[in-house]
Amino acid sequence: MADHFRTDVDWEDIRIFIALARHGSLSAAARALSVNHATVARRISSLERALGDKLVERRPDGFVLTASGARALALANDMDTAAASLSRGGESDGPSGLVRINATPSLMQGFLVTRMAMLVGRYQALDIELATNMRTISLERREADIALRLGRPDDGDILAKRLLSLGYGLYASAGWSRRINAGKIPVFVGFDEANAHLPEAVWLDRHFPRAHMTFRTNTQFAQAAAARADAGIALLPHFIGRADDALVPCHLGQEPPSRDLWMLTRRQESRGAPIQIVKGYIEDIFLAERSLFEE
Template identity: 55%
Template sequence: MADQKRTDLDWQNVRIFVALARHGSLSAAARMLSVNHATIARRLHSLEESLGDKLVERRPEGYVLTPAGAHALESATDMEQAAHILSRGLTDGVPSGLVRISSSPGLSAGFLISRLPRLAACYPRLDIDLSPALRSISLERHEADIAIRFDKPKDGDVIARPLISVGYGFYGTEAACVSVEAGGEPVFIGFNEADAYLSSAQFLTKHFPRARVAFRAKDQFLQSIAARSGAGLALIPHYIGRADPLLRLCDLGAVPAGIDVFLLMRSRDRKSPSIRVVAEEVVKMFEQEREIFN
């Protein structure tokens, strides 16, 4: 294909390639762009014809980028950002465009959602997309511009900045805590069975193997809401438990060790004013409220 004659690029083809590269499947890209599978496949083929290179390969786990595709994605996302900026008007270096942030559901709902919108209000040309997800995302596939994660990447062209160490405790209503402190058997609110591999879920299984888990929810913010009912104690981060006036800390002895949180971004994005500004502001948010985490 590399020897074929190149033709002019079609921006719609580039948009579809970016969506497929990020999401890894025709169906996900089609849902994102509100088109059908055939359109995705046809426009991808047209872009490959224009560039003279194979950009993706289909594998059992989905579509993966070829080396040429990985290189093309860098330029394609620059085009996407430029198009977004142009649609909002020229900015003369002012932070602008869309910055996509991926974080865990707990951090998203329990901390970031009440703080990040203020940042968007301070920069009228800057848009922020906050996406909660338990799974690790790929910065190299441009699934996000910034990731806030409990795991530090071991490879890739990624900068990892330590943010905070998150401490945990058992939280419940006053009545639920008093019952346990008086000698009653603890009842818990935990993770769904599909998420039993998570460290907090494993801690409960190890230290309270016979205890009843009366209610299960997918993330720790939802667990904190469930704990308000008095149905049980939730093992949740302090930043969530302390922020809820209907819950208090209950001492059951051992608790999980604190977990470090990192801000991750691509090295090349240090040159992006918008991504750099958002990253610095997120770092400040955690620094200013360090006491609620420990």
């Protein structure tokens, strides 16, 4: 692919290409831009013709960038940032641009949302997009700019920083805690069949193989709600269990292991001002509230 955009490239094609790269599907990009998916497909084809190269590949779970598409997106994002600066009269009160963060549903809902919203109040030109995905997202395919993952990553050209050790415990309502202390056989709240492979579900099955599972769901927040409603005992991250005044630790003689939380970024973009700001902020909030997570 040529080193620079050709003169016949349409800015609207570039804008739609950025949206497709960010959202991963024709329908999601179309909704974000208030156009129909046929328009998105047509604009992407137009940009590929103008550049003389294939920019995206369609896969069963959506579109991903080719190597040429990744290079084009880096230039397109620079153009988008410059256009945003021009629309503000060329002035900027700090870093600007979109930073997309991917994390587990429990981390996103239980910790990140309110805290990342405060960062936007500090930097008005910074746009934050938070998303959860049950499958493993790819930074190299630019499905996110920053990813928070449990367990040491094995990605390619990715920078990884360990944030902390994520501790777990068994939590229940006060009523269930009293029943356990009185010798009642425990029953549990856990993951549904589709998520039975998760480490938390595997640990619970291994250490309490004959226990009755009264309630199953696919998120730890739903499990916490069920435990709060007296359905049984839930294996939860401490940051969920400790933050819920209706739940108390329930000690059954088995202590679940902790898991390391890692922050990942693409090596070639790790020094960009918006990503640096967000990375530093994420490190700071986890450090400041470490006691909420660790043993």
